[in-house]
Amino acid sequence: AVLDGPVRNHDAFRAEALRLCGERATRERTLDVFDPYTGLRVGTVPLASVDDVGAAFEYACAYRPTLTRFERAQILERAAALLRERLEAASDLITLESGLSKEDSRYEIGRVADVFKFAAIEALRDDAQSFSCDLTPHGKQRRVFTQREPLPGVIVAITPFNHPMNQVAHKIAPAIATNNRVVLKPSEKVPLSALWLADLLYEAGLPAPMLQVLTGDPREIADALIAHPLVTLVTFTGGVAIGKYIASRAGYRRTVLELGGNDPLIVLDDADVERAAQLAVQGSYRNSGQRCTAVKRMLVDRRIADAFAECVVDMTRAWTYGDPFDAANRMGTVIDEQAACTFEARVNEAIAGGARLLAGHRRDGALYAPTVLDRVTPSMTLVREETFGPVSPIMTFDSIDEAIALSNGTPFGLSSGICTNRQDLIARFVNELHVGTVNVWEVPGYRIELTPFGGIKDSGLGYKEGVQEAMKSFTNLKTFSLPWG
Ligand code: NAD
Numbered sequence: 001a002v003l004d005g006p007v008r009n010h011d012a013f014r015a016e017a018l019r020l021c022g023e024r025a026t027r028e029r030t031l032d033v034f035d036p037y038t039g040l041r042v043g044t045v046p047l048a049s050v051d052d053v054g055a056a057f058e059y060a061c062a063y064r065p066t067l068t069r070f071e072r073a074q075i076l077e078r079a080a081a082l083l084r085e086r087l088e089a090a091s092d093l094i095t096l097e098s099g100l101s102k103e104d105s106r107y108e109i110g111r112v113a114d115v116f117k118f119a120a121i122e123a124l125r126d127d128a129q130s131f132s133c134d135l136t137p138h139g140k141q142r143r144v145f146t147q148r149e150p151l152p153g154v155i156v157a158i159t160p161f162n163h164p165m166n167q168v169a170h171k172i173a174p175a176i177a178t179n180n181r182v183v184l185k186p187s188e189k190v191p192l193s194a195l196w197l198a199d200l201l202y203e204a205g206l207p208a209p210m211l212q213v214l215t216g217d218p219r220e221i222a223d224a225l226i227a228h229p230l231v232t233l234v235t236f237t238g239g240v241a242i243g244k245y246i247a248s249r250a251g252y253r254r255t256v257l258e259l260g261g262n263d264p265l266i267v268l269d270d271a272d273v274e275r276a277a278q279l280a281v282q283g284s285y286r287n288s289g290q291r292c293t294a295v296k297r298m299l300v301d302r303r304i305a306d307a308f309a310e311c312v313v314d315m316t317r318a319w320t321y322g323d324p325f326d327a328a329n330r331m332g333t334v335i336d337e338q339a340a341c342t343f344e345a346r347v348n349e350a351i352a353g354g355a356r357l358l359a360g361h362r363r364d365g366a367l368y369a370p371t372v373l374d375r376v377t378p379s380m381t382l383v384r385e386e387t388f389g390p391v392s393p394i395m396t397f398d399s400i401d402e403a404i405a406l407s408n409g410t411p412f413g414l415s416s417g418i419c420t421n422r423q424d425l426i427a428r429f430v431n432e433l434h435v436g437t438v439n440v441w442e443v444p445g446y447r448i449e450l451t452p453f454g455g456i457k458d459s460g461l462g463y464k465e466g467v468q469e470a471m472k473s474f475t476n477l478k479t480f481s482l483p484w485g
Contacts, residue, residue: 014043036099063209076120099333119173153232164193174470261414263444277311283443289390293445413457415444
């Protein structure tokens with residue numbers, strides 16, 4: 001029945017290849033890629049072997065990037081321009097393999113273009129410092145200078161499914177801006193978008209040894225990717241379990257780990273309930289609720305909780321969902337049927353434990369309706385663990401202390417949103433929440449692509465992403481000193 005819907009505006013079947021050693025390499029063994037909405041197989045990608053991993057590192061290391069700042073900026077600017085020209089094709093591909101709605105995938109392309117734009121600007125900016133040395137009685141007539149250098153080995157980038165192109169862009173663009181070499185292993189659920197983006201960058205002038213893309217089964221190639229002697233840094237975005245596994249295997253090499261979240265939207269009793277509910281539903285349903293910084297818990301002052309819930313329910317009922325290619329739908333599917341079943345089971349468990357279902361909770365394959373529950377308690381799996389889908393669990397508090405304790409009461413520490421106008425309380429939340437970001441009157445996911453981004457506790461080690469911070473972690477800072485005067 002789903003095939004009778006609107007015309008599905010995308011290409012025919014894609015039998016893809018690795019981007020390895022400057023060539024497109026096919027392999028006999030392949031992995032299927034599915035359209036989560038129709039369940040149809042839409043492409044295949046090769047299963048790279050451990051030997052392929054080794055070959056990619058050798059090829060990358062045989063090349064020493066020498067692009068000037070101007071040349072790096074030009075590649076990134078051209079990539080941004082090409083992407084804007086091909087917005088529809090890029091967004092179609094994301095929607096095809098991820099089930100994200102066209103609204104969400106178009107938005108993602110705008111973000112990717114921003115990443116390239118910021119990386120181009122940052123490539124032109126030299127953040128070198130200089131220090132006088134005659135600052136103390138035993139000083140000398142010298143100056144100390146700093147300069148940033150690319151990493152001596154390869155950067156391995158491993159990305160999740162939830163933003164098929166933007167996650168990749170956040171790893172690759174800062175690497176290009178700093179003259180590094182990357183081997184990318186995209187999510188096996190959405191590899192087609194990553195390959196498409198790599199081709200766009202080659203077309204924009206990126207030398208092949210600076211970016212290779214290996215698709216495959218992580219059980220087979222992950223260890224070779226993480227622990228190969230030619231790897232200097234592993235940058236990973238994904239779930240906590242795999243992030244901690246990478247940390248345990250990486251040994252004496254740098255890791256940047258951007259892991260899961262369980263972000264609250266905290267609504268105080270002075271808040272405009274409708275404005276807060278607006279943020280709540282956007283934070284909960286955009287990208288099908290599959291953002292590390294999606295609103296995963298709504299913590300609301302008990303005195304306004306019923307009014308807030310009513311608004312959230314109205315807005316949830318108006319949030320259209322279904323065929324992701326139908327422009328009338330704001331939300332498409334989640335990544336696959338298995339994920340949708342997990343949300344369904346967790347919501348059932350919460351209802352059995354005393355939560356009240358207010359809207360949604362219907363599943364059809366990988367489609368899961370935007371769902372609202374209240375009377376949710378912190379011990380329910382739905383909010384104790386990260387629920388990576390379009391669910392709005394409403395919990396209540398009676399004091400600011402309790403709101404802060406609830407917010408801090410999970411192993412995660414990624415981001416947060418606060419709805420209040422009280423300056424004294426804003427300062428308390430900024431100081432006392434154990435998170436990487438506090439957004440006042442915004443969703444936890446609010447950021448620009450340039451600014452520092454990342455979590456603490458189980459959400460990350462505190463090393464940030466965002467174009468500027470990623471460029472710092474992708475470089476070694478060298479000092480040199482000269483006689484002066
Ligand atoms: P995932 O952890 O299942 O997979 C991420 C990547 O790791 C994939 O490319 C996968 O192939 C690879 N992988 C699997 N096993 C591996 C292993 N043993 N060693 C190395 N790599 C391995 O995550 P997902 O389901 O694709 O994405 C959802 C998760 O990502 C959520 O937990 C979400 O919160 C998190 N996320 C975090 C951020 C952030 O910036 N903090 C952003 C987006 C998503």
